Amino acid sequence: MSNPENNLVPVVRFAPSPTGYLHVGGARTALFNFLFARHHGGIFILRIEDTDQKRFQAEALQEIFASLKWLGLNWDEGPEAGGERGPYFQSQRTALYRRHAEQLLAAGKAYRCFCSEERLARMREEQEKAKMAHGSGYDRHCRLRPEAEVKALLAANAAHVVRLKVPDNRVVVFNDLIRGEISYDSSQLDDLVLLKSDGFPTYHLANVVDDHLMQITHVLRGDEWIVSTPKHILIYEAFGWPPPHFAHMPVILAADGGKLSKRRGAASVLDYQRSGFQPEALLNFLVLLGWAPGGDREIMTLDEMTAAFSLQRVSAKAAVFDETKLEWMNGHYLQQRSQESLLPEVMACWEKLLPPPPAVLADQAYAKKVIGLFKERSKKIIEIAENSGYFFRDPAAYDPQAARKYFKSETISILELLAEKLAALEPFSHEALEGLYRQVAEGLGLPAGKLIHPTRLAVSGVSFGPGLFEMLELLGKETVIRRLQSAGNWIGTAAGKEE
Structure with a gap:
């Protein structure tokens, strides 16, 4: 398919920082970039922004890779995949950033700033006292330094940063592909730092240099980066480069309208995997956080998302993370899977929940039948395992509230009668069992529930579950x-204690 924006073959990137886990907001950014590239026959690049070596976490990097692979968001270029635009780790490109900073210095588009942290702290304190609304950033002290003074400081190896010369009296305008025209007055912008005193680039310089050299045509990112876009455009202009197209996705809010947190949806992708969510369900849920396919359609495969995706249908309105809906979607995808495919994952949960694993777990045919009973009523794999333990072990206890309701003294004789009738029942099939229970209930002049509820509690320890x-x-x-006999004995013992 051709790209609607100037018929460019789109090149997009997902550029996470390995300073923590990949959360759902980052996963949505990756997904939208992936879908945009695939829809238009473009290229999806994974770039690792690891210039912050103090906060770098090797395990976070591996989690990013594992999360994207689990979701099926395979990158065309990047770590492990290679490509002609590498290297794909910013820490391996630092010499490149320094050369580009030198270019801006030589062209008079940037300058060296020798201000100490102490001076900058005093400056900010004075600005706060004066309650300066605009222009309260760096005061351009070093922008006005005489060249001879700069040379002398360099000769003395004085520590310094490199700052961009932000032009005066300039309105920076860009067309956001989701939000329309956005403008910023340059008086609101600081002379931002491009190169830090340790020679490492800031996010802004590395971001622009990499996007240009990697031929990124479209930057799709979260709306928290809107305020950085005018800064980036000015850096592009300083180099004489055309900027890419920008599209800023809506913020994702918690169900109560507050900010997402780990307690309210912002768990890592692999946390969702470990909790038994299906990758198809998480992808399907994430794509609807800000994008709509049209109509009332909600369930979509990755291929269907790819075919339908367009930025025109991405809203600027905040999206709400509704975990109840995610669980509903997960239940849908869970029910599409066969018992055979679910067995390894459910088995792993059983082995953790039932130590030491009971011998009956080795009976795969039996285990698959258990899964079949529970998957239709489960929203997560872990629920299948948690709710089915009594298929492998006798219940260690009975739910207290249910026991008070269904285990009466007269229940003992009912359970004894049922045990006697069941011993003679052939075949022991669900059809024959249902017929027997209806017959016994009718003979006792009781509603069937008076037999069904105590039986369920006796054999499972709980009052809910699959068809009895x-x-x-x-x-x-x-x-x-x-x-049934054990439950009758328990009721008799419990009644004796009450007396």
Whole structure:
């Protein structure tokens, strides 16, 4: 497909910093870049912005790679994939940034600033006292230094940074592909630092140099970067380079309208993986945080998203992270999977939840039947494992609230009668079981629930779960009778204690 913006073959990038986990906001940014590139037949680059070596975390870098791979967002160029625009780690490009800073110095577009931290602190304090609304950034003290003084300071190896000469009386205007025209007055902008005193670039210089040299045509990023865009445009102009197209995605808010936090949706991608979410569900959920395919369609595969994606349908309005909806979507995708495909993941959960693993776990045919009973009513893989433990071990206890409701003294005789009838039942199928329970209830003059609820609690320890008769069939005659008898004994003991 051709690209709507000047018929360029789009080149986009996802450029995370490995200073922490990849959260859902970053994953959405990666997804939108991936979809835009794939829709228009372009190139999706992964670039690692690791110039902040103090905060660099090797494990965070590996988590970024693992998260993107798990989601299926495979990059065309970048670490591991290679490509003609590398290297793809900014820490390996520092000499390049220094050369470009020197170019701006030579062209008179930048200058060296020798101000100490103490002087800058005093300057900010004075500005705060004066309550300066605009122009309260750097006061351009070194921009006015005589050349001879600059040379003398350099000869003395004085520490310094390199700053951009931000032009006066200039309105920076750019067309955001999502938000329309945005403008900033240059009086609101500081003479920003391009190169730090340690020779490492700031984010702004490295970002612009890399985007230009990597031939990035479209910058798709979160709306927190809007305020940086005029700075970047001025850096492009200083180099004489055309800027790329910009599109700033809407902020993602928590369900209560507040900022996302780890307690409110901003967990890492791999945390969602570990919690039993499906990658297809998380992708489907993320794509709808700011983008709409049209109509009331919500369930989409990655290929379907790719075919339908366009920036024209991305809203500037804040998106809301509704974890209930994510769980609903995950349940949908979970139900599409076969018991066979779910078995390894559910088995891993069982082995953690049921130490030491019971021998019956080795029976894969049985385990798959258990999964089949639970997957339709589960929203996450972990729920299948958590709610099905009684298929592998007798319940260690009974839910107290349910026991007060369903375990009465008269229940003992009902459970004894059921155990006697079940011992003679053949075949032990859910159809035959249902018929027996209806028959016994009718014979006792009781509603079927008076038998069904105590039975469920007796065999599982809880008051909820899959269909009772399917559950009894899978547990088997011997197990069901044993548990009915154990529950009757427990009720008798509990009643004795109350007396």
